[in-house]
Amino acid sequence: MTPLEKAGVLVEALPYIKKFYGKTVVIKYGGHAMINDQLKQAVVTDLVLMKFVGIHPVVVHGGGPEITGMLKRLGIESQFVGGLRVTDSPTMEVVEMVLGKLNKEITSLINRLGGRGVGLSGKDANLIIAAKKLGGEQQDIGFVGEVTEINPGLVETVLKEGYIPIISPVGVGRDGESYNINADYVAGAMAKALKADKLIILTDVEGILENRHDPSSLLSTIKVQDIPALVDRGVLQGGMLPKVDCCVEAIRGGVNSTHILDGRVPHSILLEVFTDQGIGTMVAP
Ligand SMILES: Nc1ncnc2c1ncn2[C@@H]1O[C@H](COP(=O)(O)OP(=O)(O)O)[C@@H](O)[C@H]1O
Numbered sequence: 639m640t641p642l643e644k645a646g647v648l649v650e651a652l653p654y655i656k657k658f659y660g661k662t663v664v665i666k667y668g669g670h671a672m673i674n675d676q677l678k679q680a681v682v683t684d685l686v687l688m689k690f691v692g693i694h695p696v697v698v699h700g701g702g703p704e705i706t707g708m709l710k711r712l713g714i715e716s717q718f719v720g721g722l723r724v725t726d727s728p729t730m731e732v733v734e735m736v737l738g739k740l741n742k743e744i745t746s747l748i749n750r751l752g753g754r755g756v757g758l759s760g761k762d763a764n765l766i767i768a769a770k771k772l773g774g775e776q777q778d779i780g781f782v783g784e785v786t787e788i789n790p791g792l793v794e795t796v797l798k799e800g801y802i803p804i805i806s807p808v809g810v811g812r813d814g815e816s817y818n819i820n821a822d823y824v825a826g827a828m829a830k831a832l833k834a835d836k837l838i839i840l841t842d843v844e845g846i847l848e849n850r851h852d853p854s855s856l857l858s859t860i861k862v863q864d865i866p867a868l869v870d871r872g873v874l875q876g877g878m879l880p881k882v883d884c885c886v887e888a889i890r891g892g893v894n895s896t897h898i899l900d901g902r903v904p905h906s907i908l909l910e911v912f913t914d915q916g917i918g919t920m921v922a923p
């Protein structure tokens with residue numbers, strides 16, 4: 639690329655920088671999108687770049703595959719009910735340990751790349767208040783939580799001071815217990831509470847596919863009112879359901895745009911925020 643072409647790329651980004659300057663963007667970084675160090679570096683570079691051009695990224699991370707891996711090493715088989723991990727007391731201990739480690743890994747990587755990352759859990763300053771969630775048929779699935787309240791003050795302060803907050807999906811109950819919450823739900827609730835402009839969910843598929851086995855069947859936009867039919871037709875299943883739910887919650891809470899993107903594509907966040915390329919699926923009001 640010639641120097642002039644390079645300048646052209648920067649100029650092309652200007653309308654987007656102006657549009658999002660000073661705005662908050664919540665990014666859900668899922669376990670399946672954290673597949674290798676090179677990709678992690680690309681994601682984190684995007685976050686640092688956003689911050690330096692005046693946009694406020696907030697990261698909510700998952701870690702499902704890593705939790706499953708550690709439980710396996712400890713001889714504990716994972717069980718899921720409706721996509722949620724059945725979480726007894728020893729499992730909760732492992733969940734907090736693994737998420738804590740991942741949280742600090744992402745934080746350190748941001749700091750190494752010149753950003754100022756601050757790792758938080760939902761327990762810090764009562765950021766995420768949770769209540770016990772029951773399984774689909776009202777069964778007891780242990781310390782699985784649902785978000786009942788977000789106290790965003792700490793995150794807002796940290797953002798204003800120029801830091802990038804990285805949040806792990808562990809909530810605290812009114813009973814003082816720790817609760818394991820699906821990270822998608824935390825991202826949706828956080829986007830709403832922070833009045834974010836955009837919610838981006840990074841995952842390990844191209845976006846929402848009409849046929850899960852055919853990457854060319856990507857739906858580039860789906861409307862909230864079309865979702866029940868997509869669920870009835872069996873298009874939306876498993877891990878995609880909480881993502882779509884969380885986009886809907888965010889939209890109803892005033893978030894302007896929500897996107898499900900392929901975290902395996904390097905710099906997918908930059909492509910979404912700073913270009914006109916319609917990558918992934920936009921869930922639209
Ligand atoms: N219509 C669909 N299009 C794409 N993926 C789908 C669809 N329905 C269900 N899925 C599943 O959802 C998965 C993403 O959810 P999940 O595994 O929980 O990801 P993450 O760890 O990133 O949160 C995909 O890998 C795919 O198996």
Ligand SMILES: CC(=O)N[C@@H](CCC(=O)OP(=O)(O)O)C(=O)O
Nearest residue numbers: 669700701702722723819820821
């Ligand atoms: C209750 C529940 O299932 N919690 C999730 C929390 C981590 C998560 O959501 O990670 P991903 O985004 O990578 O799937 C779990 O234990 O796996």
